[in-house]
Amino acid sequence: MRTQFLYEKKLKGVANSVQRKQEQYRKIVHHLYYNGAASIAEIVKTVKISQPLVASLVDDLIGYEMLLDNGIGESIGGRRPNLFCINPEYQYVIGVDINLHTLNLAVFDLSNKQIHREEIKYFDLENSETYLNVLIEKIEVMISGLKIPREKFLAVGISLPGLVDAKNGLSHTHLSIAPGGLVAFIEKSLGIVAMLDNDARIMALGEKAFGKAIDKDNVLCLNLSNGIGLGMILNGELHRGKNGYAGEFGHILIDPKGKLCNCGKIGCLETLTSGKVLVDNVKKAIENGQPTILAQYQKVGKKIDLRTIVEAIQAGDQFAIDQLNQMCEYLGKGLVTLIHLLNPEMVIIGGKLAHAGKYVIDPVTMSINKYAMNRIGSETELLCSDLLDDSALMGTMANVMKRFLSF
Ligand SMILES: [Zn+2]
Numbered sequence: 001m002r003t004q005f006l007y008e009k010k011l012k013g014v015a016n017s018v019q020r021k022q023e024q025y026r027k028i029v030h031h032l033y034y035n036g037a038a039s040i041a042e043i044v045k046t047v048k049i050s051q052p053l054v055a056s057l058v059d060d061l062i063g064y065e066m067l068l069d070n071g072i073g074e075s076i077g078g079r080r081p082n083l084f085c086i087n088p089e090y091q092y093v094i095g096v097d098i099n100l101h102t103l104n105l106a107v108f109d110l111s112n113k114q115i116h117r118e119e120i121k122y123f124d125l126e127n128s129e130t131y132l133n134v135l136i137e138k139i140e141v142m143i144s145g146l147k148i149p150r151e152k153f154l155a156v157g158i159s160l161p162g163l164v165d166a167k168n169g170l171s172h173t174h175l176s177i178a179p180g181g182l183v184a185f186i187e188k189s190l191g192i193v194a195m196l197d198n199d200a201r202i203m204a205l206g207e208k209a210f211g212k213a214i215d216k217d218n219v220l221c222l223n224l225s226n227g228i229g230l231g232m233i234l235n236g237e238l239h240r241g242k243n244g245y246a247g248e249f250g251h252i253l254i255d256p257k258g259k260l261c262n263c264g265k266i267g268c269l270e271t272l273t274s275g276k277v278l279v280d281n282v283k284k285a286i287e288n289g290q291p292t293i294l295a296q297y298q299k300v301g302k303k304i305d306l307r308t309i310v311e312a313i314q315a316g317d318q319f320a321i322d323q324l325n326q327m328c329e330y331l332g333k334g335l336v337t338l339i340h341l342l343n344p345e346m347v348i349i350g351g352k353l354a355h356a357g358k359y360v361i362d363p364v365t366m367s368i369n370k371y372a373m374n375r376i377g378s379e380t381e382l383l384c385s386d387l388l389d390d391s392a393l394m395g396t397m398a399n400v401m402k403r404f405l406s407f
Contacts, residue, residue, distance in 0.1 A: 001193045003404050005029070006091060006151065007064035024049060024057055029066065030405040032086050033110070037070045039081035058084055066090050086110050091154040094139065094192070095396035097199070098160040098174070100125050100226050101305075103135070105142055106393045110154075112210065114393070116146055125160075127177050136189045143190075154404065155193040156186060157396025159202035161227065166197040166244045195400055199223055199392055200247055203350050203385075204231025205238055205402070206395030211348070211387045218344045220335075221385075222249075224360070225306065225351035226275040228331070234342065250274065252334060273330040275306045275352060281323055282309060292319035306352040313359050324356065325363045332367020339372055339380050350385035357384050 007025070011018045027047040032038060035046075040058060044051050061067040062084070070083040088111035097104035103123045107116040120138060125131065143150065160182075162173025169183025170176075178185035186194040197205075204221035207213040213221070217236040223229035228250035232239040239246050250270035251263050258267030271277065283304055286295045293312045294304060302308050312320040335347065353360055361382055368377045385391050 001187050003155065003193055005066065005154065005404070007061070007066050010064070024053070025061060025066075026405060028054065028057055028061065029086065032067065032084065033401060033405060037083040037085035039083055041081060043084075088113065091152050092148060093154050093397050093400050094143075094156040095393040096135075096139065096156060096158045097202075097392040097396065098125060098135075098158065099199075100161065103138065104389070104393055105138065106396075107142070107146060107148075108397045112394075112397055114390075116142065117393070118142065119389075125174055127175060129177065132175060132178055132185065136186070139190060150191060153192045155195055155400045156190060157202075157400040158182070158186065158194060158196045159199045159392040159396050160196070161199045161229065163245055163248075164196060164198040164201075166195075166201075166240060169194070169196050171196065195396075195403055197399055198229065198231075198244075198247070200229025200231040201238055201240065202231070202395035202399055203229075203387075203391045204233055204395070205398040206387055206391040206393075207231075207348050207350070207385060208233050208238070209398035209402075210394045211385055211391060212383060213346065213348060216346055218342065219346045219348060220338060220342065220344045221348045221350055222335075223351040224275065224331075224349055224353035226279075228270055228274050229351070230338075232342070249334065249338065252337070254330065254334060269330065269334045273327040273334070278309060278323055278327055278353075279305060282320065285319065285323075290319055293317040294320060307355075310353065310355045313356050321359060324353075324359055328360060328363035329367045332364045333371050335364065336368055336371040336377065339368065339376055343376060344380055346381045346383070348383060348385050350387070350391050354384040354388055360384065 008022055011021055028043055031043050031046050040051060040055050044054050058067060062069060065087055067084050068087045070085045072080045072082060088109040090110055093108045095106040095108060101122065101124055103120040105118050106114050109115050160171060160174055162171060164171050170181040175182050183194045183196050200221065200223040203223055207221050213219040213233060219233040221231040230247040230249035232247060251261065251265065251268045253267055254269045254272055255267035259271040260266055261268035261271045282294055286298060293315055294308065297308050298304055309320055313324060349360055361384060365382055387394055
C-alpha cells in the first residue's frame with residue numbers, strides 16, 4: 001500500500017507536478033513534526049523554499065486541515081509572527097507491540113500523544129492462524145471503540161521479536177505463516193498501511209526519538225526480556241545490515257561447551273544470560289528448597305516470571321539479586337566485545353529487566369570495568385531506559401513517522 005497522508009490523496013494534476021508539490025508539503029510537515037510550532041520565517045530557513053511559496057503551501061495545508069494556525073508567537077524584534085503547527089487530530093497511528101506473552105496496543109495522535117493504550121496479558125505468541133485472527137480482532141475492536149473513521153489511520157506500526165526483514169515486511173521467526181508475509185496480511189485485513197521491524201530495533205528508534213538517546217549518534221539499545229535483543233544507532237541512524245538481521249547479539253558464541261540454544265547452536269550468550277534462563281534457574285532452585293521470597297510468592301499462587309523476579313529483587317531478596325548478578329556478569333562480558341568494536345557513547349538497557357534499575361546497572365558496570373579496555377569502557381555511559389514498557393510502542397510511532405516523512 002502507498003504511504004500517503006490524507007491530503008496527498010486529494011492532490012490532482014500531472015504526475016511530476018504532484019510529486020514536486022508532495023515533496024514541498026512533506027518538507028514543511030517534516031519541520032513542524034520534528035520541531036514543533038514554527039513561523040513562516042523559521043520554516044523557510046530549514047526547508048530552503050522561498051518565503052512566498054512557503055506561505056502559500058502553509059495556506060494549502062491549513063485548508064486541508066493538516067496544519068493549524070497556532071496564533072501569535074514571541075517577537076524577535078518587530079511584529080510578532082504567526083505560528084503554525086500540525087493538527088494532532090488530523091490522523092492517527094496504531095502501535096502494535098507483540099511480545100512472547102503479552103500484546104500492547106496504542107493509538108497515537110500526530111503530536112505523539114497516546115490517546116489510547118491497552119495491555120493484553122497472557123496472550124502467548126504462536127505461529128498460528130488463530131493468533132493472527134485474534135490479533136486482527138483485537139485491533140478491530142480497538143478501532144471501533146475509538147469511533148475514529150478508518151481513513152484517519154495513517155499506518156499501523158508493528159514491533160515483534162525475532163528475525164524481521166523490515167524492507168520486505170516479512171517476519172521469519174514468528175507469525176511467518178501469515179499469507180503473503182505479515183505486513184501484506186495486516187494491510188489486507190485492516191485496510192491500513194503497515195510497517196514492521198524487530199522489537200530491539202524499534203525500541204532503539206523509540207529511544208532516539210523520545211528517550212535517552214535524543215541527540216546521541218552512537219547508542220546501543222539492549223532489550224533484556226525473555227531473550228536479548230540489540231538495536232544499534234550508528235552515526236545517527238538505525239543500523240539494519242544487509243537483510244535487516246543486524247543485532248543478533250544474543251546468539252554470539254560465549255561457551256563452546258555450553259547448552260543448546262533455541263537457534264540450534266551451542267553456547268550462545270542467550271543460553272547463559274536472558275530472562276528465560278533467569279526464570280528457569282529460579283524455578284529450579286525453588287524446587288530444590290532455596291530460601292527466597294519467590295518461594296513464598298509461589299505458595300500464594302503468584303506466577304514466577306520476570307515481573308515477580310524484579311519485584312523480589314526490589315524487595316531485597318538476596319537469592320534473586322545473586323541470580324541477576326551472575327547473569328549480568330556474562331552480559332557485561334558480551335557487551336565489552338560490542339563496546340570495543342563500536343565505541344558507543346551510551347548503552348541503554350530496556351525491556352522487562354530494565355525495571356530492576358540499579359540492580360542491573362551496577363553488576364553490568366562492574367563486569368564492563370573488569371573486561372573492557374579502560375579508556376573505551378569508562379567513556380561509555382550505561383543506563384536504564386525511562387520509556388520502559390512503552391519504548392516499543394513509542395518506537396512504532398517513530399518508525400512510522402520516519403518512513404512517512406522521508407523524501
Ligand atoms: Zn542462539
